[in-house]
Amino acid sequence: MCGIVGYKGKKDACGILIEALKRLEYRGYDSAGIAVWHEGKVEVARKKGKVDELRKVIADGSFTGKMGLAHTRWATHGTPSEHNAHPHKAGDVVVVHNGIIENYIELKERLRKEGHKFLSDTDTEVIPHLIASYLKKGMDFVDAVRSALKELKGSYALGIIRETDKMLIAARKESPLIIGVGAGEYFIASDAPAIINRTKRFIFLEDDDIAIFADGTVRLIDLEGKTVKREIHQVQWSDAMAEKGGFKHFMLKEIFEQPRAISDTLIGRVKEERGEVAFEELKLPDLAKVKKIWMVACGTSYHACMIGKYLFESVLHIPVETDIASEFRYREPILKKDDMLVLVSQSGETADTIAAMKEGKKRGVYTLSICNVLGSTLARDADGVIFTHAGPEIGVASTKAFTTQISVLFLLMLHIGERLGKLNKQDISRYINEIKQIPHKVQSILDMSGQIEEMARRYMVHRDFLYLGRGINYPAVLEGALKLKEISYIHAEAYAAGEMKHGPIALIDENMPVVFVSPHDHTYKKTCSNVEEVISRRGRVLIFTDDPLHEMADRVETFFVLPQTIYALQPILSVVPLQLLAYYIANFLGTDVDQPRNLAKSVTVE
Ligand code: AGP
Numbered sequence: 380m381c382g383i384v385g386y387k388g389k390k391d392a393c394g395i396l397i398e399a400l401k402r403l404e405y406r407g408y409d410s411a412g413i414a415v416w417h418e419g420k421v422e423v424a425r426k427k428g429k430v431d432e433l434r435k436v437i438a439d440g441s442f443t444g445k446m447g448l449a450h451t452r453w454a455t456h457g458t459p460s461e462h463n464a465h466p467h468k469a470g471d472v473v474v475v476h477n478g479i480i481e482n483y484i485e486l487k488e489r490l491r492k493e494g495h496k497f498l499s500d501t502d503t504e505v506i507p508h509l510i511a512s513y514l515k516k517g518m519d520f521v522d523a524v525r526s527a528l529k530e531l532k533g534s535y536a537l538g539i540i541r542e543t544d545k546m547l548i549a550a551r552k553e554s555p556l557i558i559g560v561g562a563g564e565y566f567i568a569s570d571a572p573a574i575i576n577r578t579k580r581f582i583f584l585e586d587d588d589i590a591i592f593a594d595g596t597v598r599l600i601d602l603e604g605k606t607v608k609r610e611i612h613q614v615q616w617s618d619a620m621a622e623k624g625g626f627k628h629f630m631l632k633e634i635f636e637q638p639r640a641i642s643d644t645l646i647g648r649v650k651e652e653r654g655e656v657a658f659e660e661l662k663l664p665d666l667a668k669v670k671k672i673w674m675v676a677c678g679t680s681y682h683a684c685m686i687g688k689y690l691f692e693s694v695l696h697i698p699v700e701t702d703i704a705s706e707f708r709y710r711e712p713i714l715k716k717d718d719m720l721v722l723v724s725q726s727g728e729t730a731d732t733i734a735a736m737k738e739g740k741k742r743g744v745y746t747l748s749i750c751n752v753l754g755s756t757l758a759r760d761a762d763g764v765i766f767t768h769a770g771p772e773i774g775v776a777s778t779k780a781f782t783t784q785i786s787v788l789f790l791l792m793l794h795i796g797e798r799l800g801k802l803n804k805q806d807i808s809r810y811i812n813e814i815k816q817i818p819h820k821v822q823s824i825l826d827m828s829g830q831i832e833e834m835a836r837r838y839m840v841h842r843d844f845l846y847l848g849r850g851i852n853y854p855a856v857l858e859g860a861l862k863l864k865e866i867s868y869i870h871a872e873a874y875a876a877g878e879m880k881h882g883p884i885a886l887i888d889e890n891m892p893v894v895f896v897s898p899h900d901h902t903y904k905k906t907c908s909n910v911e912e913v914i915s916r917r918g919r920v921l922i923f924t925d926d927p928l929h930e931m932a933d934r935v936e937t938f939f940v941l942p943q944t945i946y947a948l949q950p951i952l953s954v955v956p957l958q959l960l961a962y963y964i965a966n967f968l969g970t971d972v973d974q975p976r977n978l979a980k981s982v983t984v985e
Pocket of ligand 1: 677678679680681724725726728729732775776777778865979981982
């Protein structure tokens, strides 16, 4: 995710802003930029690459001034490059932005007709142009910003200045932004670590808040211009705590970021009223000719592929073959010219997945990557790419990347279904309506994290776990078991519940916790029988279900109720408590959760 910082006070803004950007470097970014106001002029510099590169550009000392903005960009729209880096300027308005503007294409077209010229490929650039167009109509700065914000769909955290004004304006909607209150000075930041060394007094902006910094004070208003009041909080965070947003580990922070990550992944792609899913600039092959789709990846991303198979086969009846990337090219897969090869990867740099893409290309099939990192090898080199908008994932154990990968596969299934005439507009609207509710449902599970923590306390003493699920939840239990073994070093195995009788049942005794995902779908009765079989062997059963009246509820040790959703979306909900269970167990055991032994975030060797 991008980072925003801003300063207005009595000191040299440039040094403060560069230092603040450096403090955000741990989050990952691909370009950086700065704007400093001085006596009616704003100097802007942008650079692809590291903050140190930007620092070289401004080393001549020309960036003096006591007010300014700076930004590190993690590309979502447009490649990582200087012209796409922030700040963006239109007329005399300068803007830095985090988030995604959903309706930027419509706004851009309208503004172009008014004579505005765009210099970047970003969604952000429409914001300064929109503000400039209101200023041209005679509005003052604050009203122009308010009017522009009212037109934006999507999410934003913004820092805005203009040459002919001494004011700094900040605003937020669904993207974090805080104000740091110093002695006669103010800071803005998307993340506390940027400024925690400068102040520990923060105002946490809420959605639709606008902060106006002028004449040595800050005034908060809403989109209608009415004054709003927010408290100043004194925090006691250390640097390390601030980096993690107050969470103990990045993994926990990332688990809790999932509602927003999923929303961001949907933004701009789902058009519920039109019954459409659109992917910007994605050119798929002639889908009528595609007889088989291959989905290939490693680890967690492979589990997402398995879910993709259930989705495409159960809804569209298109055959999907999944493969672990390290196996794919060594087993002579029978790829046909018109097949489609989907590569799923958080990092976009996993060596085996890249090798699978190369194999596909060599065999002349269309390759489509689903990646989280813009500019990564898989994103660059595949024939098509769809990005998950999870933001940087720092914890080695993948969490928000997984749920956003499933979200993308679901959207891709709808998109292909529509193009092939297998789903009509009403079907798609119905599915879109379901996925749009998922972020709230994930949030409601996160709100019950205390229950999972208690569960973890009870089960952390065990050295072996079994995870069982059926249908589309089979990959979800594979993922739950992977999470537990990765970060707690506890042995965990997952099986399709029907396989239990074919071997794993021999392991069950009173020392074996058995985690079931058992929703009330067409697999319900069969899974109830499996639960029965475990109970009769004195296994310790935990059930995660969407059915509060589950018939085994009173017979098992631990029972957790999930929100209901359609079959196709169940794994997004069922995996969240499994991520939390793994996390809390590992945390109690005191392992290095974010950097577990022997593991790397990106596996760049085959
Ligand atoms: C999952 O928690 C692991 N970090 C690992 O299995 C990971 O999913 C795998 O290495 C693939 O990485 P990628 O998504 O970046 O390609």
